[in-house]
Amino acid sequence: MKPKVVLFTVLLLLAALGCAIRTGARPAAFVARQRPRPDLASYFKPFPAGAFVLYDLKRDRYLRYDEARCRERFSPFSTFKIPNSLIGLDTGVIKDAEYVIKWDRQKYPPHDEDTLPFKDWWQDQTLRTAIRRSVVWYYRELATAVGKPRMKEYVHRLRYGNEDVSGPINNFWLADSLKISADEQVEFLKRLYREDLPVSNRSIKIVKEITTLEKTPDYELHGKTGGGPLAEGRFLGWFVGYVETKDDTYFFATQIEGPTYLSVRDERIALTKRILSDSGYIPKQ
Numbered sequence: 001m002k003p004k005v006v007l008f009t010v011l012l013l014l015a016a017l018g019c020a021i022r023t024g025a026r027p028a029a030f031v032a033r034q035r036p037r038p039d040l041a042s043y044f045k046p047f048p049a050g051a052f053v054l055y056d057l058k059r060d061r062y063l064r065y066d067e068a069r070c071r072e073r074f075s076p077f078s079t080f081k082i083p084n085s086l087i088g089l090d091t092g093v094i095k096d097a098e099y100v101i102k103w104d105r106q107k108y109p110p111h112d113e114d115t116l117p118f119k120d121w122w123q124d125q126t127l128r129t130a131i132r133r134s135v136v137w138y139y140r141e142l143a144t145a146v147g148k149p150r151m152k153e154y155v156h157r158l159r160y161g162n163e164d165v166s167g168p169i170n171n172f173w174l175a176d177s178l179k180i181s182a183d184e185q186v187e188f189l190k191r192l193y194r195e196d197l198p199v200s201n202r203s204i205k206i207v208k209e210i211t212t213l214e215k216t217p218d219y220e221l222h223g224k225t226g227g228g229p230l231a232e233g234r235f236l237g238w239f240v241g242y243v244e245t246k247d248d249t250y251f252f253a254t255q256i257e258g259p260t261y262l263s264v265r266d267e268r269i270a271l272t273k274r275i276l277s278d279s280g281y282i283p284k285q
Contacts, residue, residue, distance in 0.1 A: 038279045040065035043271055047264075048234075050256040052275065053182045055190065058248040063279075073162055073179035074255070077226035078134045079238045080160075080173035082192070082207060084142060085131060087154045089203040093145045097128040097210050101141050108137040116265075128210050134225060140170035157198045160188060175228050185240045185253035193242055193249065211241065219282045220244045227264055230257070237264030239272050243282060250281050 044050040044065060051069040055062050064070050088094035102124045112118035120133045130138035143151060148169050156163050161180030165172045172178050180188075191197050195204050214221040223241025230236050235258050242251040254272040258264040276282045 038063075038275065040275065043275055044256070047256045047258060047267075050254075051182045052255070052272075053186045053251075053253045054275075054281075055186050055251040056248065057190075057193075057250070069255070070182045070253075073181045073184070074230070074236055075175045075228060076161065076173050076178060076180045076185075077175070077228040077236065077238060078136070078139075079180075079185065079224050079226035079240050080178065081131050081134065081139055081226075082211065082224050082240075083155070083158055083160050083188070084139050084173070085127060085207050085210070086158070086192075086197065086199050086203050087146055087151065088127070088142045089206055090154070090199040091146055091150055093142060094127050097206050098126045100124055100126050101130075101138050103137070115262075127206075131210050131224070136174070143172075144170050154199075158188070160184075175230070182240075182253040182255050185238075186251045189240060189242055189251045189253075193251070213241070216283075218245065221282075223269075225268060227261060227268070233259050235259065235261050235264055237268040239268040243276060245282070250276070252276070 040052055040063075044052075049069065050066065051072075052065040053062065053070050054064075085094070089096075103122060105122075108121075110118075110122040113122065117133045117135075120129075121135045121137065125133070125135050125138045127138075129135070146154075146169075148165065151169065152165050155165050155178070161178060161184050164177040164179065167176035167178070192204060192207070195201055197204060208222065211222045211224055212220065213223050221241065221243050223239060226238035226240075227236060237256045237258065238254070240253045242249055252272060254268055254275075256264050256268055256271065258267070273282070273285055277285045
């Protein structure tokens with residue numbers, strides 16, 4: 001190509017670029033990263049209080065509702081079943097996902113037999129069914145078998161919340177000594193997903209598998225609920241987990257308050273899925 005032709009071509013390209021800058025045009029790759037931020041406050045209007053954290057792995061970006069509350073620590077309640085499962089597996093107390101612990105009716109008399117998930121508790125359970133049904137007595141037996149010294153060591157190694165297991169070995173995660181924030185829930189889940197925890201990869205893979213809630217052609221949802229009383233007329237509901245799509249992974253921690261257990265039982269999941277679908281992270285529900 002002749003020098004004059006080359007110079008003319010370069011000048012044309014520079015002129016086009018200058019026009020794009022003057023008119024506010026942006027490269028397509030930059031525009032694609034500008035996902036609109038939803039008005040999260042509107043989702044939480046029905047609740048006295050709440051918090052939400054989402055971490056976009058591909059874009060290394062956080063989305064939060066009530067940043068101060070996202071940093072505040074609360075009892076993990078049954079979301080602790082995720083690390084409790086890891087610890088049980090890694091110590092050998094639980095051999096695999098099908099490990100059975102028999103229900104002791106005298107020790108754990110049935111209650112709320114007409115209310116989910118409680119009505120499914122009163123039978124022998126495996127690790128798989130216990131985490132799916134959120135069976136508290138199973139995890140109390142598991143923690144007791146692990147014992148206070150090993151539990152303290154593992155919770156510290158996992159860097160889980162305030163790492164305080166000073167409460168009773170069968171209750172410290174249930175409105176007792178152990179506390180964790182929504183931000184810390186997400187950081188723990190990120191390390192679980194990346195298999196960057198001080199436990200065996202086998203233990204991590206089993207826990208990932210048993211926390212799978214949905215599999216669709218578009219996404220795979222992993223998660224765990226939790227909930228319990230904070231004070232008279234105040235009940236906390238957690239839903240924590242992550243969503244794998246074809247091209248990205250999103251980690252989340254949702255937390256809402258309500259006056260009763262039933263007021264948050266279903267809404268903690270439904271609210272999370274509304275935010276994820278309305279924001280374009282998963283298809284519309």
